[in-house]
Amino acid sequence: MDYFKYKNGRLYAESVAVDDICEKVGTPVYIYSKATFLDHLHKIQKAYSSIPTTICYSVKACGNINILKFMAQNGSGFDIVSAGELYRVKQACADTSKVVFAGVGKTDQEIIQAIDAGIGYFNIESEEELQNLISIASSVKPDQKPKAALRVNPDVDPKTHTYTTTGKKESKFGVDIERARKVFAQFGKNNAVDLCAIHVHLGSAGKTVEPYIEALHKTNALIDQLRKDGFTIEALDLGGGYGADYETSTAPSPDDYARQIVPLIKDKGLKLILEPGASIAANTAILVTKVLYRKVGGEKKFVIVDAAMNDLIRPPLYGSFHFIWPANVDEKFVPEKRDSKLRLDGTEKVDVVGPICEGSDFFAKDRELPPVKRNDYLSIFTAGAYGFTMASNYNARTRPPEVLVDGDSFTVIRKRETYQDLIAQEKQPD
Numbered sequence: 492m493d494y495f496k497y498k499n500g501r502l503y504a505e506s507v508a509v510d511d512i513c514e515k516v517g518t519p520v521y522i523y524s525k526a527t528f529l530d531h532l533h534k535i536q537k538a539y540s541s542i543p544t545t546i547c548y549s550v551k552a553c554g555n556i557n558i559l560k561f562m563a564q565n566g567s568g569f570d571i572v573s574a575g576e577l578y579r580v581k582q583a584c585a586d587t588s589k590v591v592f593a594g595v596g597k598t599d600q601e602i603i604q605a606i607d608a609g610i611g612y613f614n615i616e617s618e619e620e621l622q623n624l625i626s627i628a629s630s631v632k633p634d635q636k637p638k639a640a641l642r643v644n645p646d647v648d649p650k651t652h653t654y655t656t657t658g659k660k661e662s663k664f665g666v667d668i669e670r671a672r673k674v675f676a677q678f679g680k681n682n683a684v685d686l687c688a689i690h691v692h693l694g695s696a697g698k699t700v701e702p703y704i705e706a707l708h709k710t711n712a713l714i715d716q717l718r719k720d721g722f723t724i725e726a727l728d729l730g731g732g733y734g735a736d737y738e739t740s741t742a743p744s745p746d747d748y749a750r751q752i753v754p755l756i757k758d759k760g761l762k763l764i765l766e767p768g769a770s771i772a773a774n775t776a777i778l779v780t781k782v783l784y785r786k787v788g789g790e791k792k793f794v795i796v797d798a799a800m801n802d803l804i805r806p807p808l809y810g811s812f813h814f815i816w817p818a819n820v821d822e823k824f825v826p827e828k829r830d831s832k833l834r835l836d837g838t839e840k841v842d843v844v845g846p847i848c849e850g851s852d853f854f855a856k857d858r859e860l861p862p863v864k865r866n867d868y869l870s871i872f873t874a875g876a877y878g879f880t881m882a883s884n885y886n887a888r889t890r891p892p893e894v895l896v897d898g899d900s901f902t903v904i905r906k907r908e909t910y911q912d913l914i915a916q917e918k919q920p921d
């Protein structure tokens with residue numbers, strides 16, 4: 492569900508016409524809907540309300556501090572993967588006790604900063620990392636006893652892109668679930684770090700509930716065993732990766748997940764932590780771009796737009812689908828739903844490509860679109876997660892602005908970069 496809808500052939504973000512924003516701010520531009528963020532957060536909160544649950548929204552999906560701020564105000568905690576993200580979260584005045592810190596390569600500096608900030612849990616990815624956390628906590632920060640969750644690798648395949656699969660044995664994340672007992676036996680009783688939780692994260696963009704259930708059966712068995720071994724396990728962090736509707740109604744809803752997950756946790760005396768990223772952020776934004784040129788090459792028709800892979804890299808990086816449609820259309824072209832196979836009377840097959848000199852600079856290939864012309868606005872939907880956060884300055888392109896719509900008003904929450912920004916850190920040798 493989201494708040495991007497056509498009215499009389501004109502695309503609106505909540506109550507603001509998208510073409511109005513583009514006229515004032517220019518293109519390309521990321522346009523977010525605040526109501527969509529909060530709707531998604533509240534649906535997850537409600538779905539899990541029968542058990543103690545902390546939702547730690549994954550900052551790397553979409554981390555503008557204005558967004559983090561209203562997420563925090565609405566009860567969200569945060570999943571971070573770097574001290575840079577910790578800085579963002581603190582700037583957003585978040586409750587740092589509701590922050591979890593994952594990542595296979597935390598530096599000493601990052602660990603010290605996170606202990607200082609009083610984060611909720613370090614999600615530990617290896618024995619060496621745990622040893623290092625214990626050593627830092629006991630030498631540098633002896634007055635504090637940080638909490639840690641052991642990230643276990645349940646060897647479950649979420650059946651998504653290999654780049655976003657993280658819970659299989661061959662992946663670099665976590666420790667094999669069979670090794671978890673050994674890790675607890677060796678380090679579980681130290682005085683510097685409270686190892687008292689289990690973490691799993693299967694990967695991103697799952698489309699079914701089953702992998703979570705499979706993983707939960709394994710973590711439940713492990714937790715029972717660890718408790719028998721005499722360890723206190725107070726929390727289970729089930730990670731992120733819940734499906735998002737890149738196509739209308741293709742992902743399980745928060746209720747679909749909770750209906751199967753909650754019964755498996757309810758009687759275990761565990762706090763539940765969830766780390767949703769894409770399932771909250773994906774449908775909160777569109778990337779709007781302008782048609783620069785049309786051209787024909789052999790059998791193919793190209794639509795060349797003013798956004799490029801530096802602005803949104805998901806199609807070439809993950810082969811991911813983004814629904815694309817003009818922001819202003821004849822009534823007969825208003826799409827009923829966002830569907831990779833949508834074809835209407837009068838649409839034509841095109842490739843939507845950017846201006847960068849690489850074959851990988853595309854948003855869609857062989858896609859049915861209503862006829863477009865120079866200066867038309869195209870909306871690239873479901874661009875809220877791993878959109879702006881993965882944007883770069885490749886080709887010395889300035890990164891686009893981020894606009895937040897709230898009801899009938901909008902605010903530029905990040906300015907378009909300038910050429911001066913591009914060279915601001917570059918220095919000539921003396």
Ligand SMILES: *Cc1c(COP(=O)(O)O)cnc(C)c1O
Binds near residue numbers: 594694731766768770
């Ligand atoms: C990226 C990540 C998430 C969020 O994943 P989504 O697919 O965006 O929900 C959650 N937890 C960890 C540890 C991650 O690395």
